[in-house]
Amino acid sequence: MKIRSIPCLALVALAGTAQAYWTVTNLNPTGAGFSESFGVFGTQQAGYSLVTGSYRASLWNSTAASFVSLHPSGATRSEAYAISATQQVGFATIGGIPRAGLWSGAFNTWVDLSPFGATSSYARAISGNKQVGETTLAGAQHAALWTSTAASWVDLHPVGALNSVAHGISGNQQVGQARVSGADRASLWNDTPASWVNLNPAGSDASVAYATSGTQQVGFAYVGVQQHASLWAGTALSWVDLNPTGANQSIAYGVFGGYQAGYAKFGSTLKAGVWTGTAGSWMDLHAFAPAEFSGTVAQSVWADPNFVYVAGWGYNPTLLTYHSLLWKMQIGRKVSGHINTGGGRFLLTISVQFRNAGTQTNVGSPVVANVDVNGNYVAVAPGEANYDITVNPSGFLRRTINANVITGDVTTANLNLLPGDIVDDNVVDLSDYTKLVVYFNKTSSDAGWSTPDAEGIRPSDADLDGNGVVDLTDYTLLVTNFNAIGDN
Numbered sequence: 374m375k376i377r378s379i380p381c382l383a384l385v386a387l388a389g390t391a392q393a394y395w396t397v398t399n400l401n402p403t404g405a406g407f408s409e410s411f412g413v414f415g416t417q418q419a420g421y422s423l424v425t426g427s428y429r430a431s432l433w434n435s436t437a438a439s440f441v442s443l444h445p446s447g448a449t450r451s452e453a454y455a456i457s458a459t460q461q462v463g464f465a466t467i468g469g470i471p472r473a474g475l476w477s478g479a480f481n482t483w484v485d486l487s488p489f490g491a492t493s494s495y496a497r498a499i500s501g502n503k504q505v506g507e508t509t510l511a512g513a514q515h516a517a518l519w520t521s522t523a524a525s526w527v528d529l530h531p532v533g534a535l536n537s538v539a540h541g542i543s544g545n546q547q548v549g550q551a552r553v554s555g556a557d558r559a560s561l562w563n564d565t566p567a568s569w570v571n572l573n574p575a576g577s578d579a580s581v582a583y584a585t586s587g588t589q590q591v592g593f594a595y596v597g598v599q600q601h602a603s604l605w606a607g608t609a610l611s612w613v614d615l616n617p618t619g620a621n622q623s624i625a626y627g628v629f630g631g632y633q634a635g636y637a638k639f640g641s642t643l644k645a646g647v648w649t650g651t652a653g654s655w656m657d658l659h660a661f662a663p664a665e666f667s668g669t670v671a672q673s674v675w676a677d678p679n680f681v682y683v684a685g686w687g688y689n690p691t692l693l694t695y696h697s698l699l700w701k702m703q704i705g706r707k708v709s710g711h712i713n714t715g716g717g718r719f720l721l722t723i724s725v726q727f728r729n730a731g732t733q734t735n736v737g738s739p740v741v742a743n744v745d746v747n748g749n750y751v752a753v754a755p756g757e758a759n760y761d762i763t764v765n766p767s768g769f770l771r772r773t774i775n776a777n778v779i780t781g782d783v784t785t786a787n788l789n790l791l792p793g794d795i796v797d798d799n800v801v802d803l804s805d806y807t808k809l810v811v812y813f814n815k816t817s818s819d820a821g822w823s824t825p826d827a828e829g830i831r832p833s834d835a836d837l838d839g840n841g842v843v844d845l846t847d848y849t850l851l852v853t854n855f856n857a858i859g860d861n
């Protein structure tokens with residue numbers, strides 16, 4: 374993406390009940406006042422960060438600590454809008470003029486793409502060795518196409534348009550907007566001004582296309598007075614309204630591999646989301662963002678056979694800042710549910726082993742799943758088959774349940790765990806009791822709290838409820854489950 378409207382954001386209470394299979398990473402570099410991501414490709418993200426008083430084009434590799442400044446020498450401001458393989462595009466303001474530019478992963482690789490005489494230019498998307506954006510010459514904003522040098526500049530401006538901008542590119546196809554007959558029209562080109570196609574849906578007052586990938590283009594079109602996220606397949610007639618039920622505004626900024634990314638506004642709350650081709654496919658990504666963000670927007674999407682990556686930003690109303698965010702989802706059938714620890718210690722992660730159903734034959738390695746604050750976990754299955762899943766956390770008896778993902782995800786794989794197995798042999802018996810007695814009244818501030826004894830048992834293992842002391846509560850848990858045997 375590309376055009377950023379400063380939205381009206383409001384506080385919102387997060388639902389917190391969604392299945393947490395998207396992980397979210399805050400990419401804001403340490404010390405940065407603001408940051409946003411506009412592009413994602415592979416594990417890398419492009420955007421900007423406000424660092425030491427200036428906007429700096431930024432490159433990340435999926436963590437805040439990986440931040441690299443692309444800010445060229447002599448620039449007063451720079452932003453990166455898109456990334457493809459090892460290259461990034463955006464602009465840098467040098468000599469008072471915003472100049473379209475191209476990087477190859479470092480600030481000193483900057484290539485100035487601005488045509489001679491342009492009063493401003495911006496590169497907004499990249500595909501292979503081609504870049505698109507816009508230039509302003511003699512006061513007129515024109516869609517632009519480059520092949521990695523300023524001299525390669527091609528003016529894509531359609532005949533008769535007042536102004537035009539190219540926002541996206543995929544291979545030989547460019548998308549954007551052209552102002553025709555007084556309104557912006559979502560636009561499609563194939564490398565030349567004469568190839569211009571008007572994507573504006575019949576009856577819509579205005580529209581913009583922000584991205585293209587393969588045969589799909591996305592953006593928005595006005596439906597009445599509302600902006601609706603939109604999907605096209607090369608023609609105005611192919612237009613699909615992606616606006617989710619209940620949303621009063623939406624825009625799609627990114628498309629890749631059948632996924633569309635953007636936001637929908639519910640009431641006054643902006644929610645990042647992803648679609649797969651229809652309004653009904655809307656997936657709310659806002660629900661997975663940290664609660665500090667009252668609003669979120671997705672700007673770009675990329676996918677490989679294993680993961681879907683979405684880059685964007687969140688607004689923090691307490692700090693009044695925007696932070697660059699990365700959402701990531703592992704592709705595959707998912708098994709999810711609630712972990713009930715039966716009064717035992719809270720588990721931050723759980724190691725889930727998939728087996729062929731009804732057997733003890735493992736399928737693949739254990740999957741380590743995070744457990745959210747509500748005790749919910751999600752594990753991605755190794756395939757689409759009838760599995761059992763088995764877990765055996767330290768201090769608990771083994772639990773094994775069926776999880777058949779042949780026809781779809783399983784969302785009710787609740788794991789009811791029994792604590793008390795201090796000596797980890799899958800039965801709660803006298804040896805566990807003996808250890809509890811030995812370590813009774815030990816606390817986490819005692820020396821040796823986490824030191825294994827001759828049998829490999831630590832005092833902390835006897836702290837069954839994890840509150841930092843071995844006491845009567847732990848004893849009661851053990852007694853409650855005395856003689857219980859774990860699953861196979």
Ligand SMILES: [Ca+2]
Pocket residue numbers: 765766767768769770771794797798799
């Ligand atoms: Ca165990």
Ligand SMILES: [Ca+2]
Pocket residue numbers: 793794795796797798799800801802804805
């Ligand atoms: Ca035991």
Ligand SMILES: [Ca+2]
Pocket residue numbers: 835836837838839840841842843844846847
């Ligand atoms: Ca305890």
